[in-house]
Amino acid sequence: MSHEPPQPGGDHGEPGQKGHGGWPPRDPTAAATTPNPQPSDGAHEPKGRTKRTKRPRRTGWRRAIPTWRMTLGGVLLLALLLGGGFLAGYQLVGIPAANASATAQSNVYLYADGSVIARDGEINRENIPLHRIPRTVQRAVLAAEDRDFYSEPAIDIKAMTRAGWNTLTGKGRQGGSTITQQYVKNYYLGQEQTVVRKAKEFFISIKLGREQSKDEILEGYLNTSYFGRNSYGIQAASHAYYGKNVEDLGTAEGAYLASLLNAPSAYDVVAHPGNRDAVLARWAYVLDGMVKEDWLGATDRAAMTFPLPGPVKPATALSGQRGYLVQAVEDYVTGHGIVDEKTLATGGYRITTTLQKKKQNALVEAVEDNVLSEISDDREADRNVRVGGASIDPSDGHVVAMYGGVDYTKQYVNNATRRDYQVGSTFKPFVLAAAVANGSTTQDDRAITPNTRYDGTNERTVQSSAGSTGYAPANEDDVDYGSLTVREATDKSVNAVYAQMAQDVGPTEVRDTAIALGIPRTTPDLTPSPSIALGPATASVVDMAAAYATLADHGRQRAYTLVTEVSKNGTALRLPARTTRRAISREAADTTTSVLRSVVDGGTGTAAQGAGRPAAGKTGTAEEDKAAWFAGYTPDLATVIAVMGQDPDTGVQKPLYGALGLARMNGGGPPARTWAAYTAAALESSEAQDFELEAEEGPEEPDPDEETEESGAPRESGQPVEEDAEGADNAASRSSKAPGRRTEPASKSPGRRTEPVDTPETPAPGRTPPSDPAGRAPEPAVPGAPGRDRFENAPGENASWRDRFEDGGFIEGARGPGR
Numbered sequence: 001m002s003h004e005p006p007q008p009g010g011d012h013g014e015p016g017q018k019g020h021g022g023w024p025p026r027d028p029t030a031a032a033t034t035p036n037p038q039p040s041d042g043a044h045e046p047k048g049r050t051k052r053t054k055r056p057r058r059t060g061w062r063r064a065i066p067t068w069r070m071t072l073g074g075v076l077l078l079a080l081l082l083g084g085g086f087l088a089g090y091q092l093v094g095i096p097a098a099n100a101s102a103t104a105q106s107n108v109y110l111y112a113d114g115s116v117i118a119r120d121g122e123i124n125r126e127n128i129p130l131h132r133i134p135r136t137v138q139r140a141v142l143a144a145e146d147r148d149f150y151s152e153p154a155i156d157i158k159a160m161t162r163a164g165w166n167t168l169t170g171k172g173r174q175g176g177s178t179i180t181q182q183y184v185k186n187y188y189l190g191q192e193q194t195v196v197r198k199a200k201e202f203f204i205s206i207k208l209g210r211e212q213s214k215d216e217i218l219e220g221y222l223n224t225s226y227f228g229r230n231s232y233g234i235q236a237a238s239h240a241y242y243g244k245n246v247e248d249l250g251t252a253e254g255a256y257l258a259s260l261l262n263a264p265s266a267y268d269v270v271a272h273p274g275n276r277d278a279v280l281a282r283w284a285y286v287l288d289g290m291v292k293e294d295w296l297g298a299t300d301r302a303a304m305t306f307p308l309p310g311p312v313k314p315a316t317a318l319s320g321q322r323g324y325l326v327q328a329v330e331d332y333v334t335g336h337g338i339v340d341e342k343t344l345a346t347g348g349y350r351i352t353t354t355l356q357k358k359k360q361n362a363l364v365e366a367v368e369d370n371v372l373s374e375i376s377d378d379r380e381a382d383r384n385v386r387v388g389g390a391s392i393d394p395s396d397g398h399v400v401a402m403y404g405g406v407d408y409t410k411q412y413v414n415n416a417t418r419r420d421y422q423v424g425s426t427f428k429p430f431v432l433a434a435a436v437a438n439g440s441t442t443q444d445d446r447a448i449t450p451n452t453r454y455d456g457t458n459e460r461t462v463q464s465s466a467g468s469t470g471y472a473p474a475n476e477d478d479v480d481y482g483s484l485t486v487r488e489a490t491d492k493s494v495n496a497v498y499a500q501m502a503q504d505v506g507p508t509e510v511r512d513t514a515i516a517l518g519i520p521r522t523t524p525d526l527t528p529s530p531s532i533a534l535g536p537a538t539a540s541v542v543d544m545a546a547a548y549a550t551l552a553d554h555g556r557q558r559a560y561t562l563v564t565e566v567s568k569n570g571t572a573l574r575l576p577a578r579t580t581r582r583a584i585s586r587e588a589a590d591t592t593t594s595v596l597r598s599v600v601d602g603g604t605g606t607a608a609q610g611a612g613r614p615a616a617g618k619t620g621t622a623e624e625d626k627a628a629w630f631a632g633y634t635p636d637l638a639t640v641i642a643v644m645g646q647d648p649d650t651g652v653q654k655p656l657y658g659a660l661g662l663a664r665m666n667g668g669g670p671p672a673r674t675w676a677a678y679t680a681a682a683l684e685s686s687e688a689q690d691f692e693l694e695a696e697e698g699p700e701e702p703d704p705d706e707e708t709e710e711s712g713a714p715r716e717s718g719q720p721v722e723e724d725a726e727g728a729d730n731a732a733s734r735s736s737k738a739p740g741r742r743t744e745p746a747s748k749s750p751g752r753r754t755e756p757v758d759t760p761e762t763p764a765p766g767r768t769p770p771s772d773p774a775g776r777a778p779e780p781a782v783p784g785a786p787g788r789d790r791f792e793n794a795p796g797e798n799a800s801w802r803d804r805f806e807d808g809g810f811i812e813g814a815r816g817p818g819r
Contacts, residue, residue, distance in 0.1 A: 105348035106236075109326055111357040112398075112564065116239060118322035121347045124240075125232035129570050130219035133234060133246055136296075137254030141222065141234075143289030144258040144282075146179040150214050155181060155206060179221050180209055186224040227257060228264030229312060241309035251296065253307045255286040271312050280306060321364060323408020328417055328542075329353055332562040336576050339566065352565040354398035359682045363389055363401040366678035371643060371670050372406065374660040381659040384645045388415030388541040389674070391639040391682065394552040397560045397578070399542065400637075401682070411648075416541045419524060421627040421644050421653070423544055424620030425493045426667070427514070427535035429551065429592050431502050432486065434513035436696060437588035440505040448486065448504060449698020450595050454497040456481030456489055462503050462530045471530050473499045476621075483705045490595050491603030493619060495534055502533035516583040518546035518557055535620055541640045548631050549638035551596075551616075554694075555589035556580055587696050594695040600632065604668045608632050610676030613688035617675070619667030626653045630671035632679075635689040639679060641671040 066074070106121035119126075130138070142149050156177040184204045208217065227237035237257050238246040249257070259282040260267050269279045283306060290296035318326060329351060334341045339349065367387050375382040389403035404414040434440070435448035443463055446452055458480045461472040473495040475481065481494050489497035502510050507528035515521050519539050526537040539547075542560065550557040558580045566573045583589075596616035599605045604619040608630065617632025631640040643665060645654040656665035 107344065107347055107349045107351065109329055110350070110352045111355050111360070112353065112400075113357060114245070114352070115357055117353065117355065118317050118326050119236075120317060120326055123232055123347070124230050124236045125223070125347075126235045126350065127223045127233060127348060127569060128235045128246065130215055130222070132570075133219075133222060134249060134254065136251040137234070137246065137249050137257070138218065138222075139290055139293070139295040140251065140254040140258040140286055141218075141261070142179075143293060143295065144255075144286045145182070145261060146177075147289060147293055149179050149218070152178060153209065155209075180217050183217055183221040183224065184208060187220055225261055226264055227260045228268050240313075242307070243310050250307065251290075251300070252287075252304045255290070256283055256307055256309065258286050259283045268309075268312070270309055319409050320407055321360070321402075321404060323412075324404025324414045324416065325353070325355060325360075325402060327408070327414055328402060328404070329562050331417065333566060338563070338573060338575060348568050350565075350567045351563055353563055354400060354561055355402065356400045359391060359401040362681035363391060363403050363678050366674045366681065367403050367641075370674040370677055371660070374670070376661070379658060379661065381645075381654075381657065384647055384654040384656070385659050386411070386415050386644040386646050387674075388418070388642045388644065389640065389678070390416045390542040390545040391637060391678070392542075392545045392549040392560055394549040394633065394636065394638050397546070397549065397558040398564075399545075399560055399562050401639075401678075402542070415642070415644060419538050419540045419543070421538055421642065422525075422536050422622035423539050424535040424622045424627065424629055424667070425495075425498075426544060426618050426620035426629045426631040426640070427537060428490065428493065428498045428533055428620075429596055429618055430514040430517060430519075430547070431498055431505060431510050431533045432490070432595060433517070433551070433584055433588050433592045434510045435501060435505045436591045437513060437584040438505060438509050440509070442504050446701075447698060448501065449696060450485065450487040450591060451698040451700050452486050453483050453701045453703070454486065454489060454494075454500060456484050456492075456494045456497050458496060460496045460500070462499050464503055469503065469530060471499065473531065473534060483703050485701070487595050487598055490618070491598050493604055498533040499530045503530045507532050513584060514547065516557065517550045518560070518583075519543055535622075541642050544629070544631050545638050545640040548633050548640065550583050551589050551592055552633040552635060552638045553589075554586045555582055555584040557583035586694055590691075590693040591695040591697070593691060594693055594697070596632075597691065604666070605630060605632065605672050607668055607672035608676050608679075610673065611679040611683075613679070613683065614690050615679070616691070617672070619672065621666050624655045625657055625665055626655055628656065628665045628667045628669065628671050630667045630675045632672075632675055634679060634683065635691055636686065637679060637683060639675055639682075641674045641678075643671050 104121065104123040105125045105127055106119040106123060108119050108126050109117040111117055146152075188204055223233040223235075225234075226232055227234070227240070229237070229240040231237040231240040234257065235246045237260070238244055238249055238253075241257065242249065242253055256279075259279065262282060266272060266275055267279050267282060269276050287296065287301050287304065291298055291301050330341075330344065333339050333351065334344060367389060371385065371387050375385060386405060387403060388405070389401070390399060391401040392398065393400055402416045404416050405411040432448075432450075440448045442448060442452065442454075443465065456475070458475045458478050459472040462469045475495050476493065481489070481492065481496075484492075484494065484497070486497070486501070488494075507530060510532050511526055511528045514526070514537075519526065519537070520543060523543065524538045526532070526539075546560040549560070558578060561578060563575065566575065593616045596618055597614070599619070600608045600615050600617050605617045608615050608617050611634070613634055615632055615634050617630060620629035620631070621627070622629075625645075627642055627644045629640065629642045631638075633639065643656065643659075645656040645659065645665075646652070647654050657663070659665055660670060662669060
């Protein structure tokens with residue numbers, strides 16, 4: 001029952017204006033002035049209207065303490081944020097591609113015995129599979145860095161928290177703790193110490209631990225870690241500190257390399273001897289850890305002594321001969337389609353070459369002793385001296401040694417592989433080989449053999465079946481030799497004889513024979529003309545060594561090679577197939593060898609006798625003495641040495657007059673002496689072998705000069721000599737009694753015949769020729785024809801010389817190469 005008085009008019013008020021009874025009064029002003037009556041008799045308020053007691057407000061320090069509700073809410077909120085952040089981070093942070101520096105490797109070039117020639121590239125690294133790393137070395141690294149690696153998770157929360165806190169508070173930089181985290185830092189991220197990098201490292205490590213095995217992670221870690229001395233990875237470090245492959249490391253050496261991971265530069269005891277105590281303490285820590293983990297016996301540990309690493313080597317990866325060798329190998333690999341140039345530049349290739357370290361060192365020493373040691377700063381010509389050399393094993397075509405220049409960092413052009421210097425008279429043996437191989441005859445139908453006689457008159461005009469060619473090469477020093485045999489002409493390197501012989505054989509046949517022996521078809525100036533015999537072609541030193549190796553192997557030709565294996569990440573690449581073919585008959589090759597033996601025994605190449613074993617060879621001089629060559633071989637080694645003249649500033653080819661204190665530079669001088677010194681050293685551990693030759697010497701021919709002297713009648717040079725049977729018998733009798741002849745050792749193989757080898761004791765006397773050596777009527781003069789160097793085009797057999805050459809078919813030249 002309400003205690004409120006009734007409203008006037010009995011109305012309960014308008015809607016929207018409540019009074020104390022629940023309804024608003026009609027007159028708002030009345031409602032505003034009506035007092036709210038309160039019971040005065042102490043009666044209780046109606047039920048449901050009881051007033052709550054307020055909690056006392058917190059004052060003072062208690063206001064700073066959160067309530068349990070706040071604490072619980074904060075914890076739940078933090079857990080929610082952390083959980084959400086972890087899920088978001090795990091989803092958003094993927095395993096990235098490896099950074100460029102982590103995958104960059106150097107290409108490694110090895111000698112045939114596996115020792116390192118050089119490494120190229122900015123990053124000195126060679127990735128290797130885990131199975132190549134000895135287990136003791138693996139465990140040494142684990143003892144140093146993470147002994148629980150195989151049993152722990154990918155991350156160490158405690159270490160991560162400590163590292164992050166110390167980085168934030170500036171108390172020092174801390175790296176990742178587990179090997180997995182360190183691998184992630186090395187391979188996927190970087191070395192910067194930031195919270196963002198550590199967060200990425202956290203998530204990537206978790207994912208990597210789920211996707212890769214422990215062995216894969218350890219392999220990656222060992223291949224990416226830095227060990228000092230500019231070596232990345234355990235293989236590069238093994239070579240940098242101990243000069244050996246990682247497979248050959250001992251436990252003590254592996255423990256030292258593991259110690260370096262903690263402080264690579266500071267713990268290099270050779271570079272920083274003052275840190276020796278700290279280094280020994282770290283080394284001992286690693287070994288003791290191995291003992292503790294039962295990876296090393298206590299007795300073995302006690303017996304170990306500290307393995308002092310080798311000296312620090314300067315960063316001269318391509319200095320000296322290394323650069324030339326690397327360049328030649330790279331050109332071979334890319335040129336033969338084994339690896340293209342761009343792919344090779346990415347690095348990581350392990351290339352085993354055919355080069356033999358002992359022979360390589362012997363070649364370098366021979367050049368230094370016989371050429372470089374003679375260079376004087378006081379002689380202007382000496383600054384132009386360059387040397388190239390190459391040596392090939394005839395039995396398999398392997399290039400076993402190469403000399404490219406004094407230093408790759410000073411002279412970038414490889415003198416062993418360049419093709420811009422004339423080979424001179426070292427080309428002449430190819431003419432003789434072509435003659436015997438093709439059964440060629442002279443203009444008067446005499447078979448061309450070592451005993452065939454030619455006219456060696458200086459500037460004698462070369463004759464063809466159609467008459468004079470107009471080409472009249474000069475002999476060295478303009479010497480007239482008169483009549484002499486092919487053997488004698490080879491001993492003395494007579495240009496007049498060999499130019500005529502090239503014409504007799506056919507310049508095209510001579511060129512084809514040279515190509516068959518190993519001279520590249522694309523060689524500049526390998527033009528089929530009579531002058532081809534004098535060596536205007538500019539084959540490289542390696543090309544010439546390959547061709548002479550074919551002669552040494554009795555006419556069997558195989559393309560030379562510089563590599564035996566190319567691999568990447570343990571997988572070998574396929575190499576081009578190599579075949580052996582017969583370039584020329586054995587008789588042709590052995591006959592040429594027989595003649596070249598005379599050059600060494602009594603001709604222009606006698607300096608090669610210093611090798612101390614049977615040898616065959618040929619000297620050569622380029623036009624204007626811009627290069628001097630000696631090409632020679634023993635039965636088991638073919639080597640070519642060339643001394644070249646080049647201005648170091650302009651690169652222009654220069655004559656070698658006065659170089660090394662010599663008035664003239666010729667192949668029988670420094671090149672032949674260098675060849676002999678190298679060959680003696682390279683083969684000193686092998687027994688000397690003699691040539692087993694099946695040579696065709698041919699019948700002896702009478703000397704027309706002697707017959708002319710006896711009869712007193714003049715002889716027309718170049719005409720065939722007729723004699724009756726009695727005269728032939730007398731000539732044969734004289735031949736059998738001629739002094740100075742020698743006979744090759746009989747072959748031990750059945751069926752082989754012994755051939756006489758002619759070694760004249762004295763030079764044939766010079767003769768003054770008639771105005772026309774061939775005895776023919778003079779042809780109409782062609783301006784500038786005498787002394788021309790070489791012909792542009794091969795003349796046709798049936799065309800007259802006028803048709804062949806009046807349109808400028810030969811090129812201007814002084815006297816031509818070949819002397």
